[in-house]
Amino acid sequence: MAVRQARGFGQYGGAARALERVGERWALLVVRDLLAGPRRYTDLKAGLPRIPTNILSDRLKELQEAGVVRRVPIARCGLVYELTDAGRDLAPVVTALERWGWAQLGEPGDDEAVTRDGLASALRAAFRADASEPAPVRTVLRVGEVAVAVTTAGDDLDVVPIGDDALPQPLRPDAPEVETALELDLDPQGLRALLAGEADAAGIRVISGDPGALAAFRARFRMQADDVDPAAG
Amino acid sequence: MAVRQARGFGQYGGAARALERVGERWALLVVRDLLAGPRRYTDLKAGLPRIPTNILSDRLKELQEAGVVRRVPIARCGLVYELTDAGRDLAPVVTALERWGWAQLGEPGDDEAVTRDGLASALRAAFRADASEPAPVRTVLRVGEVAVAVTTAGDDLDVVPIGDDALPQPLRPDAPEVETALELDLDPQGLRALLAGEADAAGIRVISGDPGALAAFRARFRMQADDVDPAAG
DNA sequence: CGGGATCCCAAGCGATACTG
DNA sequence: CAGTATCGCTTGGGATCCCG
Numbered sequence: 001m002a003v004r005q006a007r008g009f010g011q012y013g014g015a016a017r018a019l020e021r022v023g024e025r026w027a028l029l030v031v032r033d034l035l036a037g038p039r040r041y042t043d044l045k046a047g048l049p050r051i052p053t054n055i056l057s058d059r060l061k062e063l064q065e066a067g068v069v070r071r072v073p074i075a076r077c078g079l080v081y082e083l084t085d086a087g088r089d090l091a092p093v094v095t096a097l098e099r100w101g102w103a104q105l106g107e108p109g110d111d112e113a114v115t116r117d118g119l120a121s122a123l124r125a126a127f128r129a130d131a132s133e134p135a136p137v138r139t140v141l142r143v144g145e146v147a148v149a150v151t152t153a154g155d156d157l158d159v160v161p162i163g164d165d166a167l168p169q170p171l172r173p174d175a176p177e178v179e180t181a182l183e184l185d186l187d188p189q190g191l192r193a194l195l196a197g198e199a200d201a202a203g204i205r206v207i208s209g210d211p212g213a214l215a216a217f218r219a220r221f222r223m224q225a226d227d228v229d230p231a232a233g
Numbered sequence: 234m235a236v237r238q239a240r241g242f243g244q245y246g247g248a249a250r251a252l253e254r255v256g257e258r259w260a261l262l263v264v265r266d267l268l269a270g271p272r273r274y275t276d277l278k279a280g281l282p283r284i285p286t287n288i289l290s291d292r293l294k295e296l297q298e299a300g301v302v303r304r305v306p307i308a309r310c311g312l313v314y315e316l317t318d319a320g321r322d323l324a325p326v327v328t329a330l331e332r333w334g335w336a337q338l339g340e341p342g343d344d345e346a347v348t349r350d351g352l353a354s355a356l357r358a359a360f361r362a363d364a365s366e367p368a369p370v371r372t373v374l375r376v377g378e379v380a381v382a383v384t385t386a387g388d389d390l391d392v393v394p395i396g397d398d399a400l401p402q403p404l405r406p407d408a409p410e411v412e413t414a415l416e417l418d419l420d421p422q423g424l425r426a427l428l429a430g431e432a433d434a435a436g437i438r439v440i441s442g443d444p445g446a447l448a449a450f451r452a453r454f455r456m457q458a459d460d461v462d463p464a465a466g
Numbered sequence: 467c468g469g470g471a472t473c474c475c476a477a478g479c480g481a482t483a484c485t486g
Numbered sequence: 487c488a489g490t491a492t493c494g495c496t497t498g499g500g501a502t503c504c505c506g
Contacts (some may be wrong), residue, residue, distance in 0.1 A: 007477090007498085010283040012341040012421045013333030013351035014358065014456075015265050015327055021337065023258070025479075032248050041488050050243040052480045057489060067337075078487070086337065092329040094248055100322055101247030104254065104300075108245040118246035125247065188245045223247075240496090241481090260499070274469050285499050290470060311468070 021066040022090065026051050027059050029085060031068065032094045033117035036122070036159065038082035039074065047117045063087070066109045091124075094196050098125035102195060102223045108188040116146040119191070120159040123148070126195045126221040129155035139188055139209075139217055140183040151178055152220060182209030248308070255323065259284050260292050264301065264320060265327045266350035269356070269392065271305065271315035280350050297394040324357075331358035335428060335456045341421040349379040353392040353425070356381070359428045359454040362388035372450055373416040376424050376438075384411055384452060415442030415450055428456045 009016040022028055026048065031193065033039060033047045045056055060081060063069035068087040073079050083090075098121055121142065136153035148161040183206075186194060190203025197218060206214060242249040255261055259281065266272060266280045278289055293314060296302035301320040306312050316323075316413065331354055351373065369386035380395040416439070419427060423436020430451060439447060 008283075008342065008345070009259075009262060009281075010344055010346070011262075011281075011341075011351055012338070012345040012347050014331035014336075014338065014353065014355055016262060016334065017338050018330040018334030019258075019261060021334075023256075023261070025252075025256070026242075028252060028256070029242060029244075029248060041245075048242075050241075050480090052482090053489070054481090054491085055479065058478090088350045089333055089336065093326070093333055096325040097251040098247035100326055101249065101251030101254075101321065103247075104319065105245070105247065105250050109241065109243075111243055112241070112245040113243070114245050118244055118249065122247055203493095275467090278469095283499090285501090286470070287472080287500095288498065291497095 006132040018093070022063070022068060022093075024059065024062065026055055027063060028090075028094065028097065030056070030059050030063065031083070031090050032121045033115075034069065034081060034083045034087065035091055035094060036117040036120045036161070038080040039117075040078060040080050044081065047115050049113075049115075071179040094121060098122055099223055102126075102192060105192050114143040114146060114187070114188050114191060116148060116161045116163070119143055119146055120148050120161065122191070122195060122223075123150055123159050123221060124157060126223045127152070127157045128220055128222065129157075130220060131155050133220075136178045137182075137213075137216070138178040138180045139182050139213075140207075141191075142183075142185045142207075143188060149180070180208070182213040184209075184214075184217075194218065195221060197222045197224070241259065241407040251326070255296070255301060255326075257292065257295065259288055260296060261323075261327065261330065263292050264316070264323050264399060265354045266348075267302065267314060267316045267320065268324055268327060269350040269353045269394070271313040272350075273311060277314065280348050282346075282348075285292070290388050302335045313425075323426050327354060328358040331355055332456055335359075335425060338425050345421070347376040347379060347421050347424060348394070349381060349394045352376055352379055353394065355424070355428060356383055356454060359456045359457065360385070361453050362390075362444065363453060364388050366453075369411045370415075370446075370449070371413045371443075372446075373413050373440075374424075375416075375418045376421060382413070397403050412465070413441070415446040416440040417442075417447075417450075428454060431456045 008020055022031060029048055030044060031043055039047070041056070041060075045051065045053065048056065060069060064071060067084055068090065069081050070084050071079060072082055102122065102125075123141075131154045133152075134154040136151055138149045141148055141150065149162050150166050151158040185205040185207050187203040193200060193202065194204055241253055252400050254309065255264060262281055263277060272280070274289070274293075276453055278284065278286065281289065293302060300317055301323065302314050303317050304312060305315055335358075356374075364387045366385075367386055367387040372383045374381055374383065381411050382393050392442060403445040417427075418438040420436040423438075426433060426435065427437055
């Protein structure tokens with residue numbers, strides 16, 4: 001009996017119910033990765049290097065039963081897992097966790113790496129919509145082995161993995177030809193510093209792009225949710 | 234060895250780190266209750282009726298080690314646990330969970346009850362700041378055995394438990410004499426319906442207050458984060 | 467009586483091996 | 487590729503006990 005009957009907390013309330021549904025170990029990390037798009041079992045396992053296969057299997061079953069994840073057979077591409085509407089509604093939860101967690105992060109542990117979907121999730125959490133800058137801008141970030149391409153356009157953000165992903169990207173037709181304005185190579189601490197808005201640029205290497213592009217990126221991606229409104233009135 | 238060394242996820246990222254710190258079973262419910270104010274061990278145990286005492290003890294130790302909770306001896310009042318600044322920064326996480334969870338809630342289970350701090354947390358998550366209504370308004374909500382008094386004033390929200398709490402409330406000096414404009418008695422489903430903005434008033438009993446006060450309450454407390462902006466430009 | 471610590475059992479987790 | 491099966495270990499659950 002892999003799918004356990006949700007050991008409850010005995011409370012009628014939102015937080016308790018949410019934690020019953022997605023509070024098991026690894027569950028929200030699966031959701032985080034699926035927020036980047038549909039993934040095959042193997043993709044998920046690759047993005048969660050330390051998850052035991054039986055646990056991934058259990059979590060996917062439980063998330064399906066909770067109405068968060070759906071199994072979708074794809075023509076000649078096998079089988080993918082994707083979020084349901086309710087699953088996508090978990091984005092604010094993941095974002096809140098990202099913001100808090102990045103503020104707590106120090107040095108990376110020896111065996112800690114930045115994963116592709118984790119990087120994408122971080123960028124989504126750090127993104128600040130700004131309708132006043134509607135022109136699309138594309139940035140490529142590399143952290144260790146992983147890389148993503150980030151395209152911003154006004155309030156819109158698109159993060160796509162780069163690399164030997166077998167999964168065909170939807171390749172939004174509305175994001176046609178945008179030149180890459182900035183390409184960065186970061187180490188984990190550099191990524192943290194960048195998203196924290198720290199002035200120090202250790203661990204941040206600009207591969208291509210001018211300083212203005214870097215400054216613009218820093219302005220649009222910042223982790224803390226400082227909701228001060230600066231000017232009066 | 235009560236305090237385990239944070240079985241990590243092997244990832245350098247915000248969500249992973251956050252879940253390492255506060256992702257253990259019961260941990261975020263402890264945080265939720267502490268967001269309502271400092272609590273003694275016994276208060277926490279009473280608010281989390283199904284938590285085994287050893288687990289509560291373990292969680293509190295882990296949360297202290299994670300820098301989320303602090304133990305504070307109080308003159309002739311024993312010992313309380315309270316959130317640190319980092320712990321208070323978890324409020325957005327709890328709020329996001331509340332919002333998602335209330336949207337998922339159906340019927341209460343047989344042994345599920347609404348707890349006082351859970352009710353307070355739900356109200357905080359549902360509150361919509363509105364600076365244009367600065368006059369303080371006080372509402373009393375009862376759900377089963379628990380009751381809270383909610384005072385709103387513009388962007389400000391204050392939720393205090395009512396009942397035989399041993400713990401002395403700070404009793405904010407800035408909230409002097411406000412008459413109770415509305416008093417409601419709800420069953421769990423009525424609370425859910427109220428916060429969901431459902432028109433149906435089953436399970437919602439008005440003890441005192443006029444229909445206008447109820448309508449005003451419904452306008453200021455609504456769970457879904459509908460961020461549509463209705464009118465054009 | 468508040469604030470835990472201890473014990474024992476069951477259930478969940480982790481690693482590896484194996485299968486359709 | 488996409489899981490299932492098995493097994494030992496670790497946690498959680500529930501009850502009891504201890505200490506100031």
